[in-house]
Structure formats: structure tokens, C-alpha cells
Amino acid sequence: MKSYLCAIGTANPPHKIPQMQVADFMANILQFGERDTRKLQALYRLTGIGQRFSVLEDYTRDNGDFTFYPNTPTLEPFPTVQQRMGVYREHAVALSEQAIRTCLEQAPETGMEDITHLITVSCTGMYAPGLDIELVERLGLPTTVQRTSVNFMGCYAAFNALKLADSICKSTPEAKVMVVCTEICTIHFQKNTEQDQLVSNALFGDGSAAVLVQGQPSCEMALELQSFHCDLAPAGKSEMAWHIGDTGFEMTLSSYVPELIKDGIKALTDRLLQGLKTKASEINLYAIHPGGRRILEVIEKELGMTRDDNRFAYQVLREFGNMSSATVLFVLKALMDTLTPQHQDEPVLSFAFGPGLTLESMLLKVHYVDA
Template identity: 65%
Template sequence: MKSYLCAVGTANPDHKIPQMQASGFMADVLQFDAAEARKLAALYRVSGIENRYTVLEDYTRGNGSFEFFPNTADLEPFPQVAPRMQVYREQALPLSLKAIQNCLESNESLDLQQVTHLVTVSCTGMYAPGLDIEIIESLSLPTTIERTSVNFMGCYAAFNALKLANTICRSQPEANVLVVCTELCSLHFQKSKEHDHLVSNALFGDGAAAAWVSGKAPKGVSLAFEAFHCELMSSGKKDMAWHIGNFGFEMTLSAYIPDLIKKGIRQLSVNLLSRLNLDLPDIKWFAIHPGGRKILEAIEQELGIGRAENRFSYAVLRDYGNMSSATVLFVIKEVMKSLGPENDGERVLSFAFGPGLTMESMLLKINYV
């Protein structure tokens, strides 16, 4: 039995913030001197990001007109976890619904009433009864839908959700699985001059993505799941981590991550492709999670691919930044938009990375009906 990724929808909050404006905001609230502000601007300028989106309008305002952060020079008292989670609860549902609607619009054959399973994914907020139940209630979906939540796994979590959806559809041919990844990363701004926090603040934005997985291929383009492969690089355990602190969720993102990924990406690819007796030259399309510009460049160097082959990841990084688990689905959507009947049978190789250091890979076969 086969299963297919039939459609992907994406959504972002209303507040768009240019990258260099974000740099100015951070320099102001961190009370940087002129030299520190110049260094921060250089970090933001070379990130490969031009714009990001946020649910917090404060990032587009000057101090004195904040609604979420305190209107004090040092942002004290700095918001603790509870008010951040309150905003998550208010904003996660409408953004998720927007992504689901976009998914439905991408393929008119999809019918929400045919959904049998719902998988929600997030590492930036949690509550119960949760987002999964609110989605069902808001869309008047059958209350018999089977629900699973994938939480706190970071940027690679969409792969675990897709693996689950694939397993369900292969064992239950009539199943239709809706996967919804919703991340509000901007809620977790850390008021810290530590390099890891400065990098995290420079990369992450807010977004949601919805994916429809079915045992039946729809008309038009879809992607058949062929293989998954995961590897754990314990040597990078301390270089990418995600902890709940008193003032939000704290991301550790060291400068060594691109080198770690570079060391493992070729073997990860070989181990995946060898299952189908394929080699890298057999791959025409790439959907790589843009964890950062240096990560994309490291993968290109190691696999011998060019920026043109990796263009979809650069475009998503440029326009949205890193939106944790939702990001790779943004990339896959861009790939799918470029496919036609002439691409039937070609392959898409996809990667994502996260705490652990976890390296996920997935091989998809283009199907055009």
C-alpha cells in the first residue's frame, strides 16, 4: 500500500517585520551600545532572511507603545511563561485554521468531512484541552476523529507527524490524515546578550502549515512516501536544545551545528537512498529545512548540490525565517507548486534537523494523475 502527500497549506500572522527592523528592535530593548548594535546588525544582515512574521505587534513598534512587553527601558518586569502561553492559546487556533483553509484551496477535491485522523504539531506552546480539540470544534468535524499531538520535538517534528500519517494510511487505506504544524516562536524572545540567544532571536518567526495525507492519490500532483530514515548524533546533544525557562522557552543553537550536520548529512542520504538502490545523482528535487543560511551552505558543499537546486529553501528562509516544525512544509509546498506532468516519477529528497542532534530524512516520489 502507498500513501500520498496530497496538499500543503501555509499561513502567517498579520504582522510582518523586515529583518533589519527586527535588529533595531533587539538592539534597543537589549540596550546595546553603538558597537554592539553594529555587530548585531551584521548578524541579522548575513542571516539570509529579509522578512519574518509575528503574532506580537510590539516587534513593529517603538518602546512606549508596547502592548505585550512592558513599556520600560529594560522591559522589566519581563513577561513570564504564563502570559506568553496565554497569547499562544489566543493566536494558535486562528493561524491553524488559516493554514487548513489554504491547504483545502490548493486541491478542490479535498473534503474536511472525510478527515479520519488529526495530528497537531508544536514546540512553542501547549495547553489542554488543546489545539487539536479546538480545530475539531471550530470546523465542526466529526468528534470521532482520532487525535495525536506531537509536542516539543523542534524543527524536525513535521517528519514524525508525516511518518505517523504514512503509517496510518498504509494500514487503513480509507484514512485521510490532516497534519497541522503551528509555531509561534516570537513569543519566546529572550532578553539576553548570550550568543545562542542572539542567534535564535535573529532566525525564528511565526507560521503554520497544514498537510493532507491519504491512501488515495488526488488528481494533479501529489507526493508518494517512499522512505524515511533518522539518525541521532549524540555528539551534538548540547549544541541544539530547547528548555522551558521562567521567561519562555529557551533555545540553544550553537555555531557548531552546520559543521555537525555537514559531517553526518552524506551518510544520512546514503542510508536512506540505498533502501531503493538510488544514489544522489538520481535526485532532481530537494526540500531542505532552512534552519539557517550556514546549514544550507554546509549541506550543499557536502552533497555537491548548487544553490539553484536548493532554491526553495533559500526562498522560504528569505521570506519567513525559521518557523520550527512548519518550515519544511513551507518548502515542500514551494516544490509542489513547481511540478507538472513532465515530473511524474522524479524524486524529492527532504531533510530536517532538531534537538538531539536529530537528523531526519525523507524520500518522496512525484505522482501526477
């Protein structure tokens, strides 16, 4: 039995914010002097991000004209978790709906009424009855659709959702599984001058990506899900973390994360390919989660990749920033948009990373129906 990633749809909120405009916002709110402002601007330039999207228009405005944050010099009283979750609920459903509808536009043989399973993925907001049930109502999905939620697993969570979709389709070949990853990261800005908080504020944006997985390819081109492998680097448990605080979700993102990934990425790749008729040297297509520019660079060095090999990750990082779980699906879509029948049967290697420190890998294969 096989399973296929047949279509990907993406969505972003309307507020597109240049990266250096966010830097100015942060420097102003954190009340940085000239020296610290220059250092913060350098950090933002080094990210490789050109722009990000946010549900909050405040990041484009001067202090005194905010609609979410208080119009005070220090943003006090700072928004609570409850206020942030209200914004999440308001926007997550609409973004998810847009991504799913865009996904199904690419798979005209599949309608809303055909979806048998819905998997929702998020680490930036939670409530119940949740995103899954609201989507059933908004999209007119069958009330009998089987629902699963993958919550609070961070940037690698899309891999767990795809593993589940793969298992469902292999056990039930007629299944049509919709996976949607939706993250509203920018509502969790923390007014903190610790280095890991400054880095987090410099990286994350908002977005949603939806994927249709089926037991049979229904589009001209699909990606066959071939193999998954995950590993933990316990030494990095405290280097990447995501906790719920009194005023939002608090990210810990240490500068040691790229080195921890560097130490484990080669072994992860070798284990993924064990037992498959694929060698690392035969792979020319990559979809790597751009957790940050430095992470992409250390992977390239360890696997003997070029920057051009990694161009889809850099493209997504530059245009959207890090959108947590949705990001690797944006990268896969960017890659899929360039494929032609000449890529038939070529392997695609994909990675994502998150709290734990968790390293996830996936091997896919390009499949053209008539090739």
C-alpha cells in the same frame, strides 16, 4: 500500500517585519552601544532573512507603545510563561484553521467531514484540552476524528507527523489524515546577550502549515511518501536544545551545529537510499529545512548541490525565516508549486534537523494522476 501528500496550505500572522527592523528592536531593548549594535546588525544581515512574521506587533513599534511587552526601558517585569502561553493559545488556533482551510481548498474532493485523523505539531506552546480539540470544534470535524499531538520535538517534528500519517494510510487505505504544524516562535524572545540567544532571536518567525495525506492521490499532482530515515549525532546534544524557563522557552543554538550536520548528512542520505532504486546522483529536487544559511551551505558542499538546487529553502528562509516544524512544509509547498507533468516520477529529497542532535530525512516521488 502507498501514501500520498496531496495538498499543503500555509498561513502566517499579519505583522510582517523587515529583518533589520527586528535588529533595531533587539539592539534597543538589549541597550547595546554603537559597536555591539553594528555587530548585531551584521549578524542579522548574514542570516539571509529579509523579513519575518509575528503575532506580536510590538516588534514594529518603538519602546513606549507596546501591547505585550511592558512599556519600560528594560521590558521589566518581563513576560512570564503563563502570559506567553496565553498569546500562543489566542493565535495558534486561528493560524492552524487558516492553514487547514487553505489546504483543503486545493483538494476539493475532500471535506472537513471526511477527515479521519488529525495530527497537531508544535513546540512553542502547550495546553489541554489543546489545539487538537479546539480545531475539531472550530472546523466542524467529526467528533470521532482520531487525534494525535507531536509536541516539543523542534524543527524536525513534521517528519514524525508524516511518518505517522504514512503508517496510518498504509494500514487504513481509506484514511484521510490532516497534519498541521503551528509555531509561534516570536513570543519566546529572551532578553539575553549570550551568542546562542542572539542567533535564536535573529532566526525565528511565526507560521503554520497543513498537509493532507491519503492512501490515494485525490489531486492532479501529489508527492508519494517513499522512505524515511533518521539518525542521532549525540555529540551535538548540548549544541541545540529547547528548555522551558521562568520567562518563556529558551533556545540553545550553537555555532557548531552546521559542522555537526556536515559530518552526518552524507551517511544519512546513503542510508535513506539503501534498498531503493534511487541514487543520490539522480536527485534534482530538494526540500531542505532552512535552519540557517550556514546549514544550507554545508549540505550543498557535502552532497554536491548547487545553490539553485536549494533555491526553495533559500526562498522560504528569505521570506519567512525559520518557523521551526512548519518550515520544511513551506519549502515543500514552494517546490510543489513549480512542478509540471514533466517531473513525473522524479525523486524529492528532504531533510530537517533539531534537538538531539536529530537528523531526519525523507524521500518522496512526484506523482501525476494522468501522466
